[in-house]
Amino acid sequence: MRASRLLSVLLLLQNRGRMTADELAAELEVSVRTVYRDIEALSAAGVPVYADRGRAGGYQLVDGYRTRLTGLTEEEARSLSLAGLPVAAAELGLGTVLAAAQLKLYAALPAELRDRAGQVAQRFFLDVPGWFRGIESLPHLADIARAVWESRRITTRYRRWDRSEVDRVLEPLGLILKAGNWYLAARADGGDRTYRVSRIGTPELGERFERPADFDLAAYWREWSESFERRLYPRVAVVRLSRLGRDLVPFYLGAVGARALRECRDEPDEDGWLRVELPVEPGAPALGELLRFGPELQVLEPADLRADVAAAVARMGASYG
Structure with missing residues (x-):
């Protein structure tokens, strides 16, 4: 965990130049004291980081120093598909992973492209949920996402629209975010069905299942949405x-x-x-x-x-x- 955080400190300084201890602490969601210890550890490891004192001071790397430690982990690579959806990434438990992946990408870019990427982030923002509605409580979303990634069955109780509850054994195939609401596409009783995540009870993850090779999540959702619309x-x-x-x-x-x-x-x-x-x-x-x-x-x-x-x-x- 600390090694990952030290790399994040290094990449932040490489990408953004001078940063204060308070800014680093806020970015990494740690205490300022932890930042001080991390800076000392980087210096002890031979990283040329130095501090400017005073109100306009902060930490920065010696000019020209760059790290090549920019390889993405599997989780970070997966999280990049949610780069424009920070709220969704956080709900799935990938918020810090996404931030680390973006840092590594920025570090790997030439300076000109890195500046352009930063300009895009400052000019365009995607906010998915609709106006005037509360955010659903989704305590089990991260566990369900894990079951999707690992192709593991879920045993749970599901609350139907009439508030009755039924036991379900689901083979989760994909998650969909529609107008601020999460839905799970899953195979149950030999058929593919859609479940609203907010109505899924505590999931018990079971054994792995064989994911159908021909399942296309986008095509399934289009077909299901059209059918749902006709019924509605x-x-x-x-x-x-x-x-x-x-x-x-x-x-x-x-x-x-x-x-x-x-x-x-x-x-x-x-x-x-x-x-x-x-x-x-x-x-x-x-x-x-x-x-x-x-x-x-x-x-x-x-x-x-x-x-x-x-x-x-x-x-x-x-x-x-």
């Missing part, structure tokens, strides 16, 4: 939307509504209203989604949904006198 939105509502209503569709109905707008071949009428076929959920959820639009949406078909919306609007009007 089994009905079609024919509606009229105002200009403002059309602008609200992506916010209220997400990608499904936005796609319905793009695929619409009708033209707005002289008042700017457009006839659109929108996929909707069954029952009460559809009513709630459509009522969000207020006067910017009018339901035309089906007749029962139109009647439900009209009745709800009447009740709302009555409650305001």
Whole structure:
């Protein structure tokens, strides 16, 4: 552990130049006293690191000194696929591993390319979770990720959408991060299924299994997502939307509504209203989604949904006198 940290100190100084003890401590998540000891150990090992005293001081390497110890470990190489997702890497238990891998990559780059890479990191940032939502508690994500890496079976209890619980023996095939939520693709009872990680109980890792050679995680997720979407939105509502209503569709109905707008071949009428076929959920959820639009949406078909919306609007009007 200490050897890895000493290498991290060395690479930080090589990549960034002068750094204070406080900056090194914050970067490595250790105490300042530990940084002092690490600097002494590097000096004792012959690394030409020296200290500048004073407010603008800090530690730096003698000009021209570079280390060639930049080989990536297996874990670090794996973590690089999450280089743009630091939060996801941390949830998977790879936060410090990812940081070490990035340090080694930067150290291996020529100075010009290293500067450009730093500029990109300062100009673009990917924040996956959506607005106005809490972060799910995922105490078992790192263990599940380990089972995925090592192709080991999981015995656990799973809480279904109706809050009932069932025992499951899963062969984990891959993890997917979708809109801030983690999902596990796994083989169970001879079929491939998707499980929400936040509903998976404490996993007990078992023996290894033979991972199917032809399993394609990206292709599986695309197919599963399309199937899930069809099940989630089994009905079609024919509606009229105002200009403002059309602008609200992506916010209220997400990608499904936005796609319905793009695929619409009708033209707005002289008042700017457009006839659109929108996929909707069954029952009460559809009513709630459509009522969000207020006067910017009018339901035309089906007749029962139109009647439900009209009745709800009447009740709302009555409650305001």
